[in-house]
Amino acid sequence: MVSADGLKTWFDYQLLFTGIAIAFVVVIAVWSRLVAYLGTLPLADSSVDSTNPTVALAVTGGGILTIVLLVVLAGLLNRDRK
Template sequence: MVSADGLKTWFDYQLLFTGLAIAFVCVTAAGSRLVAYLGTLPLTDLDIEPTDPTFALAVTGGGMLVICLLVALAGLLNRDQQ
């Protein structure tokens, strides 16, 4: 005979996997729309070359800024309350 706790655990995992599948589909659809939108932007009119070192430095700097902000946020959230 199946126990109630086992059935509850199975149901919890089914909900978790269903939620993850729905989240994956939503993120994929949103990413597709974002890429389609970015493809319509007139970046070629601004003379921005993806191979230009300035462009690479700007992208790298933006990434480093995001990483630094995430580290600072993690430090603030993990501070011990006394």
């Protein structure tokens, strides 16, 4: 006979795996759309100067945003659950 606690744990893992699978599909779909959009941009345009301070600020801002998001995510995942 299956215990209620074991069944609850099994359902928890099934929901977790289903959520991970859905998130994976969404990330792949968004990534493909982003790559398709970036393919249409004239990034090799000679009028874009890579030594321009605006480009450096954009790259730095993206890096800082990524680090902040990772810190927030780590904090959310390490919360004490009750």
